[in-house]
Amino acid sequence: AMIKVSLLKQEPTSRPITLEGVFAGGSAGYAEGKLMQSHPLSLCNTSEDDRQETFFISIVKLESPESKVPQCLPLLDKARLALQRGAQAVIFDITDDPGAAQELRDSGLLPRPVVLVKSSDAEQLMGLVNKNEEAKVFIDIMMETQKWPHYDVGI
């Protein structure tokens, strides 16, 4: 997945940041919205997140299993719950929870994109959140650059 991030309070001429992620299961697609953090515990059946008026994309920093955050729901259900609450897409920072990728791998049909990010890509996104730098995120399918653009048969 290609993730473009443009800060809402920046010079019109400045270029968006381009980051990379991986779509979960069959959720590849386009989405855009304001970046909003969701605490992992906000995606439980008991909790209810405050409704956002604008189009938003949820980002969830998943914690390491050692931090003993109550799981409350499987990751796939958390993703679905976030989308049901109006998120245009969900981004999971899996840097500290490597098992998450496995859990979301065969997630079948999802109504909108769910993207996994980690390491420096995740760090840049979470850095914006931590500094409350309002940002708009554009998610799209990354076009593979064809190695043999002029030929349709390779040997």
Add this chain to the structure above:
Amino acid sequence: QHKQVTGVSSQGCQGGCQTCSVYNGCLTCKPKLFIHLERDGMRQFGVCLASCPNGFYGTRSPDRNDCIKCGSECDSCFNRNFCLRCRAGSYLHKGKCTESCPDGLVPSDTMKECV
């Protein structure tokens, strides 16, 4: 209104936290405390409180104590289905917030109740 447990523990967490992280704030609370998810602009982070703030009520379960939001028209509640005080424009009747009062009762704007 809510007693926030302040101070910072050795792990750099807010005083009431059992575990925390830079981005999510509190992840688990010390016994008896409620975890409340506060939103500040883009950020949403956990804090541990002795009691839940206005507009929320506390629920206790073996693995964690949560602050859960009252109903939409309710300012302060005992639980999801029993409001104690309504927001402006709604009137309290038998634990519910309604825009108009049943026959025989009249709305009191000062008390925000059907009387």
